[in-house]
Amino acid sequence: MANPRRVDVSSQESLANGFAEFQKDFNNALDICVPCAGINRHITFLEFNYKDYQDLLSINVLGAYFTAQLAAKQMIANGTTHGSIVLVASMASQIAVRSQLCSAYCGTKGAVRSMCPAIAKELAEYVSLSFKQWPTYANSDAEYPS
Numbered sequence: 580m581a582n583p584r585r586v587d588v589s590s591q592e593s594l595a596n597g598f599a600e601f602q603k604d605f606n607n608a609l610d611i612c613v614p615c616a617g618i619n620r621h622i623t624f625l626e627f628n629y630k631d632y633q634d635l636l637s638i639n640v641l642g643a644y645f646t647a648q649l650a651a652k653q654m655i656a657n658g659t660t661h662g663s664i665v666l667v668a669s670m671a672s673q674i675a676v677r678s679q680l681c682s683a684y685c686g687t688k689g690a691v692r693s694m695c696p697a698i699a700k701e702l703a704e705y706v707s708l709s710f711k712q713w714p715t716y717a718n719s720d721a722e723y724p725s
Contacts, residue, residue: 588642612650615667639687
């Protein structure tokens with residue numbers, strides 16, 4: 580049974596520590612990774628500020644990118660032959676939902692969608708990388724921390 584872990588994907592240190600714990604607990608055996616953390620601030624384009632956009636970029640883009648990178652490095656190091664990394668974006672990577680305040684979110688999910696083919700090409704000899712675009716929004720407890 581897997582031990583759940585809480586990792587802050589916007590923190591390079593937290594990601595590195597999370598992967599180090601995983602490597603120790605599971606003897607480096609990593610076959611699949613699905614980086615899918617994402618946040619939105621529901622702020623209008625005209626009111627969005629630099630700090631809020633940096634938060635979105637740190638989680639939605641950099642978090643996905645560096646989680647995938649650490650997973651790929653671990654899969655390559657342990658000789659995984661059928662490893663998979665699935666990058667997850669949103670329908671917001673292609674369209675805006677009129678009722679949602681999501682201009683910044685759309686940009687970050689578009690970035691995830693755009694980086695997938697380049698990463699897949701670089702990793703082709705090692706692991707499989709695929710892109711998934713979820714059809715709608717999902718609420719989670721992570722959106723509303725207690």
